[in-house]
Amino acid sequence: MAKPLLEVEDLFVSFKGAHRTTQAVRGISFNVGREKVGIVGESGSGKSLTGRTVLKLTPKAAHIDARRLSFDGIDLLAASERQMRSIRGNRISMILQDPKFSLNPLMRVGQQITEAYRLHHKVGRREAEARALAMLEAVKIRDPDRVYQLFPHEVSGGMGQRIMIAMMLIPEPDLIIADEPTSALDVTVRRQVLTILDELVTRRGAGLMFISHDLNLVADFCDRVLVMYAGRIMEDIAACDLRNARHPYTRALLDSLPRLDRATDMLQVPSRDPAWLDGPTIRSGAAT
Amino acid sequence: MSALATNAQGTAQETALAVSHLNITFGSGAAAMTAVDDVSFTLGHGEAFGLIGESGCGKSTILRALVGLNRDYEGTIRFRDTVVPRQRDKSFFRRVQMVFQDPYASLHPRKMVQYVLAEPLRIHGFDRHQERIDEILSAVGLGPSFRYRFPHELSGGQRQRVAIARALIIEPELLLLDEPTSALDVSVQAEILNLLKQLRRARDLTYLMVSHDLAVVTHLCERVGMMSEGRIIEEMSAEDVRAGRAAEPYTREFLEASTGYRPAS
Numbered sequence: 398m399a400k401p402l403l404e405v406e407d408l409f410v411s412f413k414g415a416h417r418t419t420q421a422v423r424g425i426s427f428n429v430g431r432e433k434v435g436i437v438g439e440s441g442s443g444k445s446l447t448g449r450t451v452l453k454l455t456p457k458a459a460h461i462d463a464r465r466l467s468f469d470g471i472d473l474l475a476a477s478e479r480q481m482r483s484i485r486g487n488r489i490s491m492i493l494q495d496p497k498f499s500l501n502p503l504m505r506v507g508q509q510i511t512e513a514y515r516l517h518h519k520v521g522r523r524e525a526e527a528r529a530l531a532m533l534e535a536v537k538i539r540d541p542d543r544v545y546q547l548f549p550h551e552v553s554g555g556m557g558q559r560i561m562i563a564m565m566l567i568p569e570p571d572l573i574i575a576d577e578p579t580s581a582l583d584v585t586v587r588r589q590v591l592t593i594l595d596e597l598v599t600r601r602g603a604g605l606m607f608i609s610h611d612l613n614l615v616a617d618f619c620d621r622v623l624v625m626y627a628g629r630i631m632e633d634i635a636a637c638d639l640r641n642a643r644h645p646y647t648r649a650l651l652d653s654l655p656r657l658d659r660a661t662d663m664l665q666v667p668s669r670d671p672a673w674l675d676g677p678t679i680r681s682g683a684a685t
Numbered sequence: 686m687s688a689l690a691t692n693a694q695g696t697a698q699e700t701a702l703a704v705s706h707l708n709i710t711f712g713s714g715a716a717a718m719t720a721v722d723d724v725s726f727t728l729g730h731g732e733a734f735g736l737i738g739e740s741g742c743g744k745s746t747i748l749r750a751l752v753g754l755n756r757d758y759e760g761t762i763r764f765r766d767t768v769v770p771r772q773r774d775k776s777f778f779r780r781v782q783m784v785f786q787d788p789y790a791s792l793h794p795r796k797m798v799q800y801v802l803a804e805p806l807r808i809h810g811f812d813r814h815q816e817r818i819d820e821i822l823s824a825v826g827l828g829p830s831f832r833y834r835f836p837h838e839l840s841g842g843q844r845q846r847v848a849i850a851r852a853l854i855i856e857p858e859l860l861l862l863d864e865p866t867s868a869l870d871v872s873v874q875a876e877i878l879n880l881l882k883q884l885r886r887a888r889d890l891t892y893l894m895v896s897h898d899l900a901v902v903t904h905l906c907e908r909v910g911m912m913s914e915g916r917i918i919e920e921m922s923a924e925d926v927r928a929g930r931a932a933e934p935y936t937r938e939f940l941e942a943s944t945g946y947r948p949a950s
Contacts, residue, residue, distance in 0.1 A: 439870040583740055583897065585739065585942045614946055655875075655900040657900045658927060663883075664878055
């Protein structure tokens with residue numbers, strides 16, 4: 398097997414408080430290769446924080462500790478802020494949940510995409526513009542010349558998210574971290590956006606970390622799924638096997654979803670076992 | 686109109702709510718935007734009906750008009766065979782209550798749960814405040830100890846339970862639910878959906894629910910109205926939805942998009 402892009406071993410993220418230290422991520426290990434890895438979990442399970450830690454975009458108060466946190470041979474833990482800046486956006490980029498809050502409201506969207514490209518590539522304005530237009534076309538925006546001139550408030554949610562994807566993919570990163578990229582979108586728009594993301598990621602052979610709370614979506618969209626609970630990975634499983642998950646927590650989450658294929662009277666409410674907090678991670682069906 | 690609707694058990698029952706030819710327009714002249722376009726539907730007593738559609742299709746606008754938050758509508762709304770006046774009176778709210786989407790926004794941050802629950806009792810002139818508060822708190826699965834909590838001391842699921850308790854404490858007949866679980870985690874969503882189902886049975890309630898999540902709506906409602914661009918384009922039973930029996934192409938697309946991810950063609 399090829400060397401994975403991202404290697405995480407025994408990652409801890411904690412926040413020091415006045416009275417006690419909160420451990421948000423507690424000793425997780427996983428690898429991401431050139432594949433689509435989904436991270437699912439409930440709010441507060443540490444999934445977003447894990448994504449941010451990879452880019453070292455955690456709040457100042459966060460304390461990161463890991464035996465290994467490396468991306469393509471670069472030790473991210475030891476990397477200086479200067480080194481991180483050359484990695485962020487260029488080699489690893491992040492797609493956020495809501496384009497309304499993550500695009501600059503005072504800049505035309507085309508300029509934002511151009512800026513993202515010129516930050517990492519020494520090219521002239523003309524060429525960058527041409528690239529941005531091509532990228533807008535790649536994310537299936539019908540009239541790129543017109544959209545290039547628009548401000549973020551003039552575009553719809555689905556279009557905003559596609560612009561965001563264009564902006565994040567234009568420097569051709571090797572790893573994309575998508576934090577709930579479709580939660581703010583309607584179901585039919587969600588499908589279009591995911592199709593585009595899927596196409597671009599597969600075509601470029603990039604790796605994708607897809608953070609979501611939607612198990613069904615992740616099961617269909619990703620190759621592998623990490624299920625997180627209370628800062629730990631409960632299960633690391635191939636997406637196609639998710640329906641036969643072994644960990645009781647994964648099973649409970651799946652059972653708590655209302656189903657479209659059959660009628661259920663009462664839904665299962667997951668009960669939590671304190672033993673899971675320090676229990677082993679089940680990897681592809683075997684406890685490690 | 687005293688049409689008899691059929692409820693889940695197949696028995697004819699009286700109509701709880703009848704909406705006919707509802708039109709809502711925002712703006713005027715060239716800038717006029719028709720948000721709700723000639724919408725009619727009826728709800729039998731004890732029935733649960735769901736309105737589903739994408740953002741901007743007008744589903745929440747209908748709820749807001751029904752509950753009287755927007756008086757600028759055309760068409761008639763009948764509740765128990767009487768036309769509801771545009772200016773809603775107290776007797777209407779005594780029988781129709783609403784639960785909002787975001788429990789973080791719909792509870793007053795500086796008021797204790799006890800105060801939140803006592804207010805509707807006071808407004809509607811109920812007696813036995815303390816007993817009723819205890820009763821409703823245990824009915825929604827919270828103990829009497831929750832009386833002295835502020836909203837920030839509650840989790841999202843607990844807040845939504847308080848919001849449901851506030852709506853139900855005056856024993857209404859019709860509950861309007863505006864995306865009651867979309868701000869919650871799946872496990873908490875399961876709790877709230879179970880609670881709503883169980884309360885409906887225990888208290889003989891009628892539900893009108895608005896959501897964009899097809900699985901949630903079909904779980905709770907027997908009948909679903911698919912909305913698009915201000916119209917109800919198709920009415921289906923929950924079984925139809927599960928079996929994927931939809932006549933309109935838009936509904937089919939929506940059904941397909943709701944079941945996980947398949948690449949769009």
